[in-house]
Amino acid sequence: MNQVVPGTLYIVATPIGHLQDMTHRAVEVLRGVSLIAAEDTRTTRVLLDHYGIATPSVSYHSHNEVRRVPQLIERLKEGGSVAVVSDAGTPGISDPASVVVRAALEHGFPVVPIPGATAFVSALVVSGLRIDRFVFEGFLPVKKGRRTRLASVAKEVRTIVLYESPHRIQRTVRELLEHCGDRRVVLARELTKKFEEIYRGRLSDAAAHLERKVPRGEFVVVLEGMEEGMEAGTDDGV
Numbered sequence: 001m002n003q004v005v006p007g008t009l010y011i012v013a014t015p016i017g018h019l020q021d022m023t024h025r026a027v028e029v030l031r032g033v034s035l036i037a038a039e040d041t042r043t044t045r046v047l048l049d050h051y052g053i054a055t056p057s058v059s060y061h062s063h064n065e066v067r068r069v070p071q072l073i074e075r076l077k078e079g080g081s082v083a084v085v086s087d088a089g090t091p092g093i094s095d096p097a098s099v100v101v102r103a104a105l106e107h108g109f110p111v112v113p114i115p116g117a118t119a120f121v122s123a124l125v126v127s128g129l130r131i132d133r134f135v136f137e138g139f140l141p142v143k144k145g146r147r148t149r150l151a152s153v154a155k156e157v158r159t160i161v162l163y164e165s166p167h168r169i170q171r172t173v174r175e176l177l178e179h180c181g182d183r184r185v186v187l188a189r190e191l192t193k194k195f196e197e198i199y200r201g202r203l204s205d206a207a208a209h210l211e212r213k214v215p216r217g218e219f220v221v222v223l224e225g226m227e228e229g230m231e232a233g234t235d236d237g238v
C-alpha cells in the first residue's frame with residue numbers, strides 16, 4: 001500500500017539506538033516520500049542503508065532552518081512529499097521540527113505524525129515512579145535561567161523528566177540534589193543500546209554512582225515530584 005500522499009509533511013520517528021525499533025510504516029513512508037529532511041544526513045544514511053531506502057536527503061537542523069524551510073515548503077507546493085527525521089527518536093522532542101511544522105501548517109499543507117521511539121517515554125515507563133502525571137522539561141538551560149528552572153523543578157509535584165548529556169550529568173544530578181533534596185531518581189542511560197543501564201536510587205546515591213566512573217552515553221533523568229502536602233505556599237486542609 002502506498003502510504004504517502006503528495007503535498008504532505010511527515011514527522012517520522014526513528015530509533016533511539018536499536019535499529020530494529022523502526023515501524024513498518026516509518027520505513028514505507030521514508031521509501032515513498034520525494035525528500036527526507038534529516039538533522040544529520042550521515043547519521044540518517046546508516047538507518048536508510050539498513051532498510052534499503054534510496055530516497056534523497058538534505059540536512060535540516062537548527063543552524064540552517066531559516067534557509068531550508070522555504071525550500072521544503074517549495075517542494076510541497078510542487079506536489080512533493082517531505083519526511084522530517086532527527087538523529088534519534090521523535091523530531092520536535094528536543095530536536096528540530098517545530099519550525100517546518102508551523103510553516104507547513106501556515107501554508108495549508110497537512111502534517112502527519114509517524115510515531116515511534118522517544119527516549120523520555122521509554123525511561124518513564126520503566127522508572128517505577130508515578131507516571132499518571134508528569135512534566136517533560138527537556139534539557140535544563142546551561143547558563144542563563146538555570147537556577148530559576150531548578151527552583152521551579154523543585155516545586156513541581158508531578159514526576160519530572162529531563163534530558164542530559166554525559167558531560168553535564170554529574171553537575172545536573174548534584175544541583176538537583178541541592179535544590180530538591182534527596183528524592184528518588186532514575187537515570188536511564190543508553191536506552192535500547194548495548195550498554196543500556198537503568199539506575200534507580202536517591203539523588204545522593206546517584207551522585208555517588210556517577211562519581212565512581214566517567215559517565216558515558218546519553219541520559220534521561222526521571223525525578224520524583226515534590227511530596228503532596230509539602231507544596232510551598234499551601235496550607236494544610238485548604
Ligand code: SAM
Nearest residue numbers: 089090093094118119163164190191218219220
Ligand atoms: N528526539 C529525541 C527523542 O525523541 O527522545 C531526543 C533528542 S535530544 C537532542 C537527545 C537527548 O535525548 C539525549 O541527550 C538524551 O538525554 C536523550 N536520549 C536520546 N537517546 C537516548 C537513549 N538511547 N538513552 C537515553 N537517553 C537518550
